[in-house]
Amino acid sequence: MTPPSAATPSDIAELSRCTAVFLPGDPARTGRVAFWRPDGVPPSGPATGSAEELTVVVPVDGTDDGPHDDPTGPSPTGLAVETHTVRALLLPLGEALPVLTRARARAAQTGPGQCDPATAFWGAAAVLALQLAARGRLLPGLSATDHDAWRVGPLTPDDLTRVRELAAAMPPTAHATPLPVSGPVLLPEPERHLRAFLDAVADGLPRSPAAALASGGPSFAAPAPRRLPEQRSWAADVAAGHDAGVRLSIRIELLHGGGGNGKADGPRFRAVLQLHSLTDPALVADAAEVWAGTSPITPALGPRARMDALLTLRRAARAWAPLTPLLSAAVPDALDLADEEVTELLGPAAGALDAAGVQVHWPRELARGLTARAVIGPDGEDEAQDDTGPRFPAFLSADALLRFSWRFAVGDQELTRAELDGLAEASRPVVRLRDQWVLLDPDAARRVRDRQDRKLTPADALGAVLTGRTEAEGTDVEVRATGWLEALRDHLADPEGTAGAQRAPVPQPSALAATLRDYQLRGLDWLVRMTSIGLGGCLADDMGLGKTITLIALHLHRMGIPEAAGPTLVVCPTSLMGNWRREIERFAPGTPVRRYHGSARSLDGLDDGEFVLTTYGTMRLDAQRLAEAGPWGMVVADEAQHVKNPFSATARQLRTIGAKARVALSGTPIENNLSELWAILDWTTPGVLGTHGAFRRRYAQAVESGSDPEAAARLAKLVRPFLLRRRKSDPGIAPELPPKTETDRAVALTKEQAGLYEAVVREILAEISGTGGLVRRGLIVKLLTGLKQICNHPAQYLKEDRPVVPGRSGKLELLDELLDTILAEGASVLVFTQYVRMARILEGHLAARGVPAQLLHGGTPVARREEMVRRFQDGEVPVFLLSLKAAGTGLNLTRAGHVVHYDRWWNPAVEAQATDRAYRIGQTQPVQVHRIIAEGTVEDRIAAMLTRKRELADAVLGSGEGALTELTDSELAELVELRGTER
Template identity: 60%
Template sequence: LHVCDAGALFTESGPDAGHGFGDRARTHASVALRAAADAWPVLERFLELRVPDQVTLDTDELVSLLDHGVADLEQRGVSVLWPRTLGRDLTATAVLDRRTAPGRREEPLNTGVFGAEALFSFDWQIALHGEPLDEDEMARLTSAAVPMLKLRDNWVIVDPRIARKAKKRLVRTVKPVQALAAALTGVVEIDDLPEQVIVGASLLEVRERLAGAATREPVAVPPALRAELRDYQRHGLTWLAELTTLGLGACLADDMGLGKTVTLIALHLHRGSGPTLVVCPASLLGNWEAEIRRFAPGVAVRRHHGAGRDLEGLTGGFVLTTYGTMRNDAAALDRVGFDLVVADEAQHVKNPRSSTAQALRSVGSRARVALTGTPVENNLTELWAILDWATPGLLGSRNAFRKVWAAPIEAGVDPDKARQFADLIGPFLLRRRKSDPGIAPELPAKTETDHLLGLTREQVVLYESFVRDSMERIERADEDVRRGLVLKLLTGLKQICNHPAHFLKQANPRLAGRSEKLDLLDEVLGTVLSEDGAVLVFTQYVAMARLLERHLETAGVPHQLLHGGTPVREREAMVARFQAGEVPVFLLSLKAGGTGLNLTRADHVVHVDRWWNPAVEDQATDRAYRIGQTKPVQVHRLVTQGTIEERIAELLARKRALADSVLARGETALTELSDAELRDLVELRPVESSPDGA
């Protein structure tokens, strides 16, 4: 500890002192020493000396200085300077490598490396000037009785924390996927602190294989596949083959319509090592069966759905089931011993606590693949649920994930966290969009139009009175009741914007002339039918779809309606009729018809009302705008001016990233608005003109 010339201050403080210091300097030195002694009590011995120039430290005091004294003194602004002959150059770094169990020989890291028997560990590596200590030096370090040691002809100060790490070389053993996670990010949490990791040779090869899995030379297309795979599909197949060969899961998150189904069929043929279970929404069973028979005609397909379900004698091929059936038959499915389990539209299990998600986790297989066009609808925890099913343990527990990754990334406080997270999930999540260069150049143009419409006089009266009455109740309500009232307000306003009869729940209403949405829909349908085209009409409300169905019946327009209650076989028949050109107008409820269906006969898509999440609307549009579409697609979004619909449309158009992170939470997020913010969102605003003067 350097105390400058404190002795001179105390022995030569008279007016003739040659050093030039006076009584004030002596006083300041005393105050400084007392402050330092408060931080590190050993310095109180200075204050007991008439000439406080030096003290001799014993071993315990030196350990105390190294252990916490230096840090405590620095907090008080006191620097500790060390003699040049004493170095503080010992460092400890976490090293991650494979650990071989006693009595087992180490096997190469290849097929099945991430099986249950593989074991990895973090160990502390102690180094001097960056060069690791050898075993003899480590032995001397761990047995040293004093915090100073002569290593390589130099005396070094041994920080007690480093000494403890040297004595306890093993930090902990970890499962293979946990080791892989640390290898990908280069960081591990030890005692709640991030530590840099040196990756041992046993994991470097795997890390490099994963990093290049989606870009390396593609594997051969299976001879039994009756399809020409596009380049990006071959790379997707190669990536899936690499990960599943290593015993890892994957999430293929390509845009809707880019051929995830045919890629999975190719993977099944490539592996050729047992049956594949596909779990999907009921509406997609027919699509999967048709695609398998089309692209792999020699492969057996068995539907495990409805009455008479049977898994006996299953040795290969595909088993197709729904999430509901899987939930009920999870134990029987687990006994089959599947090679692959595929979760299609995997966002259905984004809630890990749901009985469906838990049942899916209980069905065993050699590898798992999640398929989804929207891996993150609301927050990062949903992505955790999908990836933790595909590769359990990769992202840690749900609570640990929220603390380590989701919370800091969503708060935007640590840019490095976002980069590390991308490094971690990148090898397991493959995302391609139609707009990416070279992905789907053959797709025709897509034109999107927001049709701004007015409200009729009847709608204006309903809208304003409903806002007034609802806001009065909301402003008086307690928090729990308020949330329900806000949701009721938002739903009611959207119904009013659609049609007064929708909001009023009228049994046999007059429809014509009461909503500009209905008038514009008539115009669009007239154009489509005159050009021998076909149109998809989406609404989020089955009740509104019923009103449209009634209107089209009156007008004599051929149509059909699909909603959540439509039986699976009837859905398949509807798709076939539409694709064959027998029915030009297809009414669909957004949730039932927004995913999975292949409806490329349509060249127009109409969104009667706006959904809170643009990704859901995009998925619905992709029923028509997908590979196989040969005609330009026109998308029509009907938006009433001055209303909540226009406010939401402005937000979505201005910043879709906001929609991904906030509006995707839908009406629930809007319940958290203050009364003033909510009123600003829902109040009817004047517009420049309206056809009926409203």
């Protein structure tokens, strides 16, 4: 098609509010979409569009005295209409498609008030066109002027229904350009106009830059029109059957007794041709009746029914040759079928006919085909039970094999091996079995009979029974579980245990210094159930729902179970290590915790109940040492999307560390494709999703392409037990949360930051010593300001003109982690800093990462501020950088579900005012506030005052930096001392 749209997000937002109308062209791909505003203001858009005058028809109420071109008077419906000339922006169809589809999405999200109905309509039409093209519903042909052109087709009855329903919903303004005829004003007929648009999209899509090379020539591949009058006959032949006003089907009849073919040992088969109405598929008649004119539905089929039927039949005969004699028959009513022809219809011939628009219907009295299903379960000697029912084995043990055995049935009757042998040895496609005729392909029966029982690992078996299907010997078969595997499937089918009212949930550990919310208790219960039977899982709750505290509770619970006890290894990004340590010390006081990081890292004296915190980088370097330090009671991968590439060194090394249980934490388990989900779950429970190649083939490719809607449902059944995902918007979750959740996120300084910090502390404390009055106060403010800037980023303190930004600030690393998660959830975020210089550093850094962001500060003009607010509220820019003083008041930014305070303000009321830009009347979603604190620094000390010494905090922080200038030398040194947190 044409090159990608040059429209910016601002252009798309502007054009979404305009009225859109489609202007057909010849060939179809040259059609354009015109955007115009009812208020007469010329719309703005990309430079590739052309501004032109457009004649449109608009309804009037009889009181409009404004300018118009041609009052046409009352319409047949009693409404008056007029033709107006408006200034419009015309876009080529390829560039208009992104505008239309996003307008449709915008209308779905925000309601009809934020998007013009006509534009939203053409957006829905664009989506339908793209879906048809993705399914391969494209036909080559010629336009009215003999140019090469693609169009949509052949359309199924369901497709036709969708087209007609959409056409019926077309707003008047969507086809408001009058037809070029004399006399009364006529508008395009909606369904014809919609079909022209669908054909225009179809005509452009296959014409990529490489299409001509792939097809061997420019026809039907290059964008430039090519006249092919010599292909008119061929084009008419391609269209034969697809443009017919009727649909054909073949009804197979069973003729009992001997006769025609000399076979007295079974029934004969006959194919009867039937005609269906396209407008009402329930109207059907035999071809013999239509040709004789005796069918009561003949008028409904239309005057061209016979010709249309012959056109379709000619196409069907090319797909399956036995139909050819009907083309020369006086009445193409029916033909007798030989056994081999019946066998062909049981196989690929039926598919070829269906592609040609002809379906095959078999008699109901026949038991149709042979079905096979697999029964998977333990051998009898492997069954183990106790008083509570089946006992699950250690699931990840390699020797816990299960039996995979075959069962065969006709209809709902299971066959014996002797009966199966009889079917396999049959010479005809119809066999008598248990007082009924069975229709089958004998070759297929022989292949089925030769299938052998085999053994499966528990992980492979569980994946099969959870979906109810598996692939065996290249065939998709039904699966049934038995024994403890059946009980395990039922156990996993209800991840949060809500259906098992008779089973008491796991109580909160008594050592946990907090009260878990209801949904957190359910998450704990799920993790306990999974890990207790040797299975892992991924806790994928939204950010801010308490994944960390739930994991701490799980650790404490497992400490009370001797067979589960052991140290817990937490692998996380460097920026989260400080937060993990704080949370453990806060919610599990007395639980030993160590950082395995830095040059002095050690695993000596590891305690069973201990938490060991390490980073992905350190784990990758020391994987063998960590593996040998086991057995680990549990290994936790926090922000598990870090191992989403299963072939990366990080992912491979993580797999080498054994544990009794593996748990992944991630708010975004899928960022780009389903292989990332496979990588995470194949680590938590190896083998449960099959090999990576099989997973891509059976699920990922079909789901990502949209080619198999059922694949997504099958994958959901398989994944659901191993991934617990709760969103803030889920019923029963958001009511459990406070309207605003505030979290302090601690990060360590980099070595560069720590060195700068200590040097500034030494230098300025030496200057302060012995001074007094205003000089002393000024030096203290200088010290505190410098330290805060160092905590933010060395480049801010050093006032570097062209700084190297990545890798130098713990805060920046955490901000990147937060933004990746927030944007992956489709949310928006405000990022506050009190320093404009720091905001500009962030702006440049995010631009380099390709993260859409905008910056508002004190120098931003009022008009520009209003435009920036509108763009943020409209969802055009998801990250809004703001200086605290300039944006702390007077702005309504309720689209934000997250607020990040990159640095701390001394007065909490100022921070609260900034947070209230998002948390205010009109906010409809929970707000998560993230305060980033440099661990072990003056920021850390001030934050601690807020919780430990409220009275002192009110006195100090409520007055800002001024109160800190009154501290003694020893108090000041205590406040600013750096306490060993560098990485």
